[in-house]
Amino acid sequence: MPDGYLNTPSIGIPPVRTVNAVAEAVQRWGRGADTPGDFEESVAISRQGFANLIGVPADRVAIGSAVSQLLATVAAGLPDGARVLAAEGEFTSVSFPFAAQAHRGITVTEVPLDEVPAAAPGYDLVAVSVVQSANGAVVDLDALRAATEGAGVPVALDVTQAAGWMPLRLDWADWVAGAGYKWLLSPRGAAWLSVHPRVLERGVPVVAGWYAGEDPWQALYGLPMRLAGGATRYDLSPVWLAHAGAAVSLPYLASVDLNAVKSHCVKLADALLAGLGLPEQGSAIVAIDAEPGRLAGAGIVASARAGRARVGFALYNTMDDVERLLSALA
DSSP: OOTTBOBTTTOOOOOHHHHHHHHHHHHHHHHTOOOGGGGHHHHHHHHHHHHHHHTOOGGGEEEESOHHHHHHHHHHTSOTTOEEEEETTOOHHHHHHHHTTGGGTOEEEEEOGGGHHHHGGGSSEEEEESBOTTTOOBOOHHHHHHHHHHHTOOEEEEOTTTTTTSOOOOTTSSEEEEESSSTTOOOTTOEEEEEOGGGTTTSOOTTOOGGGBSSGGGOSSOSSOOBOSSGGGGOOOOOHHHHHHHHHHHHHHHHSOHHHHHHHHHHHHHHHHHHTTOOOOOSSEEEESOOHHHHHHTTOBOEEETTEEEEEOOTTOOHHHHHHHHHHHO
């Protein structure tokens, strides 16, 4: 891992064995050595890996290519005039799929993240990231669960900036979406959506194709539409090379002690904040007032988000990265 790489919230660095698995898949492709069915095992393994990371059965999990595409199936199933609650400054892959339904009278209201649980009972759906992309703020999941279950309000969560460094148990949530190319250390093009059985019929498989069939290999041609009875009705045809990598990275992440990973990542992030005289945040992602170009000049890879420099501390970062960043800011 290159020194000073603090850009996991944008692109995670995969394990060597993940890189090798993708390289081998590319080589097989170049030799014409694969058939479509050869990737079924990788898809199944990555599906199970995501399920394990969020604490749900694998038969709840659909595959896709991006969070926005998966949440569009949720948005399409909302009734006309539905009211959606989102966090202020939410990542647009979470809010845009619902805002795009404005022609049906669907509205999206933003409130500060810490006000989301209390405001939830007044809405028809809550759509929020577990960890905010712009600044690493973490939603109070216990409060959100209590508020929404008590009021019967469904919840759609995005775990893209949480799964992989934060232990999660989200079997209570109605929908849980996540992309693989950040903290899940996988190639871009693999994403997943957990669908609780109670809301299975509420979505609309707007991108239904052959892979959404009960038996995809028997759903290649002709009508009538014959979708899977479970969550795989929302499947998108897999991006094969992405799943070749995800099938290595996700089982690895699911096998490690994520409580220890969280402790490690948060310790580094909070050490940075302490060094800057700022309060601890308890998140692996931190936004600071710094010029990204200045950080790049010091050999630090970060990103610019919402007018600030955003850094993320992953399981492969060390205190040396914190000290390098503090020196650059001194």
